[in-house]
Amino acid sequence: MKVILFGASGMVGQGVLRECLLDPDVEAVLAIGRRAALPPQPKLRELVHADFTDFQPVEDQLGGYDACFFCLGVSAAGMKEADYRQVTYGFTLAAAEVLARRSPGMTFVYVSGTGTDSTEKGRAMWARVKGATENALLALPFKAAYMFRPGIIQPLHGIKSRTPLYRVFYVAAAPILPVVRALFPRYVITTEQVGRAMLEVAKRGADKKWIENSDIAALAAKGSS
Numbered sequence: 192m193k194v195i196l197f198g199a200s201g202m203v204g205q206g207v208l209r210e211c212l213l214d215p216d217v218e219a220v221l222a223i224g225r226r227a228a229l230p231p232q233p234k235l236r237e238l239v240h241a242d243f244t245d246f247q248p249v250e251d252q253l254g255g256y257d258a259c260f261f262c263l264g265v266s267a268a269g270m271k272e273a274d275y276r277q278v279t280y281g282f283t284l285a286a287a288e289v290l291a292r293r294s295p296g297m298t299f300v301y302v303s304g305t306g307t308d309s310t311e312k313g314r315a316m317w318a319r320v321k322g323a324t325e326n327a328l329l330a331l332p333f334k335a336a337y338m339f340r341p342g343i344i345q346p347l348h349g350i351k352s353r354t355p356l357y358r359v360f361y362v363a364a365a366p367i368l369p370v371v372r373a374l375f376p377r378y379v380i381t382t383e384q385v386g387r388a389m390l391e392v393a394k395r396g397a398d399k400k401w402i403e404n405s406d407i408a409a410l411a412a413k414g415s416s
Contacts, residue, residue: 192216192217192218192257192258192393192394193217193218193219193220193221193255193256193257193258194211194217194219194220194221194256194257194258194259194260194393195220195221195223195253195256195258195259195260195290195294195297196208196211196220196221196222196223196259196260196262197222197223197224197259197260197261197262197263197286198224198261198262198263198264198302199222199224199228199229199262200224200228200229201262201263201264202344202346202350202351202382203262203264203302203341203344203382203385204260204262204263205346205350205382206346206347206348206350206381206382206383206385206386207260207262207382207385207386207389208220208222208229208235208386209348209350209382209383209386210383210386210387210389210390211234211260211386211390212232212233212234212235214390216390216394217234217390218234219234219235219236220234220235220236221236221237221238221252221256222235222236222237222238223237223238223240223249223286224237224238224239224240225239225240225241225243226239226241227239238252243281243282243285243286244277244281244282244285245285246285246286246289247289250289250292250293251293253289253290253293253294254293254294255294256290256294256297257294257296257297257298257393258297258298258299258300258389258393259286259287259290259294259297259298259299259300260300260302260389260393261283261286261287261299261300261301261302262302263282263283264278264279264302265278265279267316267317267320272316272320275316275317275320276320276323279317279320279321279324280320280323280324280327283301283324283328284324284327284328287299287327287328287331288331290333291331291332291333295332295333295334296334297333297334298333298334298335298336298337298392298393298396299328299331299333299335299336299337300336300337300339300389300392300393301324301325301328301336301337301338301339302339302341302385303321303324303325303338303339303340304317304318304321304340304341304342305340305341305342305403305404306318306340307321307322307325307338307340308321308322309322309325309326309401310322311323311326325338325401329400335392335396336400337392337397337400337401337402338400338401338402339385339388339389339402339407340401340402340403340404341380341385341404341407342378342379342380342404343378343379343380344379344380344381344382344385345379345380345381345382346381346382347381347382347383348382348383350382378404379404380404380407380408380411383411384407384408384411385407385411387410387411387414387415388402388406388407388408388410388411388414390414391410391411391413391414392410394414397410
């Protein structure tokens with residue numbers, strides 16, 4: 192299986208990349224970013240592309256892939272809706288539309304979030320934009336598309352968030368997250384589980400398009416069995 196990964200330097204993306212590189216069924220990973228950020232790894236190639244509003248200049252390098260794991264995202268805190276939409280909706284669809292043309296047989300997996308608003312009419316700005324992004328992706332002619340909606344994610348294996356506010360949260364919450372996860376496994380998952388669940392749906396699919404926290408845990412367990 193050949194995989195394209197967006198957001199490989201972020202917290203979720205780091206976890207997904209780790210699982211891809213460990214999985215014997217993954218023969219190659221193409222990590223696409225706006226700057227070189229990853230150490231050399233077997234099976235990994237970086238494609239540096241500065242303009243995430245237009246992927247046509249690199250379109251000829253995006254054919255023949257089996258899956259895309261889109262983990263790129265930003266916090267909506269302090270952002271105007273137009274700016275947040277540009278990154279969340281604009282960047283995602285610019286990439287997805289090219290991939291649907293060049294690799295229509297692929298499975299596209301998008302990291303959204305718990306509480307995403309599929310109606311696109313709710314009060315929460317981020318949820319509306321995420322909902323619009325999900326809806327647009329599901330309308331594209333991929334072999335399959337899945338919207339991952341994680342809640343609280345516990346980073347493992349030394350992985351850290353690049354967002355300062357999230358880093359503070361994870362440092363403060365580190366002693367209690369394993370306890371909360373043990374008591375409430377439906378609400379807390381790990382970066383490892385997210386990566387394994389993505390690989391599971393890329394290989395064998397899932398019976399629903401919207402993958403909530405509990406579904407991610409179940410798919411990860413299935414993929415590990």
